Amino acid sequence: MRAWTLTSAGLTLSPSHPLPGSAPPTASSATTQSQPTITGNNLLLKITHAALNPVDLHILRLFPHWLPFRRNPTPGFDFCGRVIGAGPDVDANEFTVSDVVCGALGAGDVFWGKGSLAEYLLVSSSLVAKKPKTWGGLNGRNEVSGEEAVGLFGIAGQTAVLMVQTTGVASDADWKGKRCLVNGASGGVGSILTQILKGKGAEVWGTTGSAEGEELVTQCGGKVVNYKDHHPVTAHLAELFGEDKLDFIFDCAGSQDMFSQSPAYLKKEGKFISIAGGPSQGVVPYVKNKLRPVWLGRTPREFELLLLIPGKKTVREVGRLVEEGVLERGLVDGAVWEMEELVKAYERLGSGRAKGKVVIRVGK
Ligand SMILES: NC(=O)c1ccc[n+]([C@@H]2O[C@H](COP(=O)([O-])OP(=O)(O)OC[C@H]3O[C@@H](n4cnc5c(N)ncnc54)[C@H](OP(=O)(O)O)[C@@H]3O)[C@@H](O)[C@H]2O)c1
Known part of the structure; x- marks a missing residue:
């Protein structure tokens, strides 16, 4: 199959030093594998995105690569693909051959080297959800495409769900009128989180530093706070x-200042929920x-620093939010990249300026 593999060490990310560890998926670097035996509750997928x-x-x-x-x-963590085989323990009422499913691999899988930038993927059925055919919010008119679904059901969408669950707000009715700020609202996680909060009835503001970001935050239902026009943003x-202080601040950009200054704009009983641990991988902000x-x-x-472990609870919740019309779109950064363009796509992601999700077309 065609799959990207890391074949040398010394990764430097800049346009002049493109990911030297990654070889393009030419015949020489493509991995050849025989079809695996599908055991337990695993699904064999032909990946599209x-x-x-x-x-x-x-x-x-x-x-x-030499570990x-x-x-x-x-x-690669996030995938969308068609089921082409199912293990003996898979509940046939849940998944069958030809279903289109999405999800994110666990960190263990990717550490070991099994990523989603491959034509075929063997994955536990507990990590996937069926891709809804249509957007619930648009009365079933519009098809949910694989390129939009892959980010929603992947790490970004599941993290957004986890952030919302961490607030402790019990029901959708309790979200009405809650005042929320999303820091980094135009990124992969922020664009999905802004939609969920808005869809549940909260009043949402989102920070961004660019005109494209402003457009995207507005599209997601947020009010714009441009951190370049207002410096310091705090x-x-x-x-x-x-x-009239905020109930929640969701930090997807990793701002220590925003937390340190928060008594000026976050209620005493409010929560500051972060997912960005910075260079110390979360140790310094946690302490x-x-x-x-x-x-x-x-x-x-109150400060929370979250780490997503992808799984059934979060991936299926994304499906529910799409079907209920809370999530109305998956935002893709620019055009979908072809498999051969992966290095450029990683450079775009590494710039920290992507708007929505950077998506790769893996196959048909
Ligand atoms: N803990 C977890 O489980 C978990 C899970 C997922 C992601 N994360 C982390 O969360 C962060 C966000 O992930 P992502 O996938 O959303 O990243 P992303 O898609 O790369 O986010 C890019 C966005 O960040 C915005 N941005 C950059 N600097 C900013 C700043 N100073 N203030 C406000 N916005 C800023 C940019 O908007 P502008 O160009 O408009 O500034 C851009 O649109 C990353 O650090 C990621 O590693 C953690």
């Missing part, structure tokens, strides 16, 4: 929300913002 995530780049940088447990590692937030006592200088607001 994969979506890229910042965590792919961390793994490519931190885990070289003994990583032979010809293939990157002073602007204090002006905007000083009188500083969660473990440190207030008398030693911690900001007196």
Whole structure:
């Protein structure tokens, strides 16, 4: 099959130094494998689309190809594809051959080298959900395409779901009127999170620093806070929300200042929920913002730092949100990239400026 594999170490990401570890999927680098035996509750998928995530780049940088447990590692977490075989323990009422399913692989799979940038993928049925055929919110008029679904059901969409679940808000009715800020609202996670919060009835503001980002935040139902027009953005937030403070801040961009200054714009009983751990992979913010006592200088607001473990609960919740019309679109950054263009697509993701999801067409 055609699959991207990491074949040398020393990853540098810039246009002049394109991912030297990745060989293009030519005949010489394509992996040849015989069809695997499908055991247990696994599904064999023929992949149509994969979506890229910042965590792919961390793994490519931190885990070289020569580690003994990583032979010809293939990157990528998110996938959308057609079921072409099912293991004996798969419930036939749930999944059958020819269903189109989406999801994200677990970190263990990708560390070992089994990624989604491959034509065929063997995956546990507990990691997938069926792709809805139509958007619930548009009375079944519009088809949900694989390129839109792959990011929604992948790491980004499942992380957005986890962030919403972490608020502890029990029912959709309780979301009405809640005031939320999404920091990094135009990115893969932020664009999905903004839609979910808006769809549940919250009032949502989203930060972005570009005209395309403003357009995207508005499309997702958020009100724009442009951090380039208002510098420092924390002073602007204090002006905007000083009188009527926010219930939740969702940080998808990793801003320590935004948390440190939060008493000026986040309610006392509000929550600051972050997914971006920065260079220390979360250790520094966790100790500083969660473990440190207030008398030693911690900001007196609740801080959560989340790590998604993809699974049934989050992937199926994405499906429910699409069917209920809470999620109305999957935002793709520019055009879908062809499999051969992966290095350029990773450079686009690595720029930190992607709007929505960076998506690859793997096959038909
Ligand atoms: N903990 C977890 O389980 C988990 C899961 C998923 C992702 N993450 C992490 O969450 C972060 C976001 O992921 P993603 O997939 O959404 O990334 P992404 O798609 O690469 O996000 C890119 C977006 O970030 C925005 N941005 C960059 N700097 C910003 C700033 N200073 N303030 C506001 N927005 C800014 C950019 O918008 P502008 O160009 O408009 O500024 C761009 O649209 C990454 O650090 C990722 O590693 C963690």
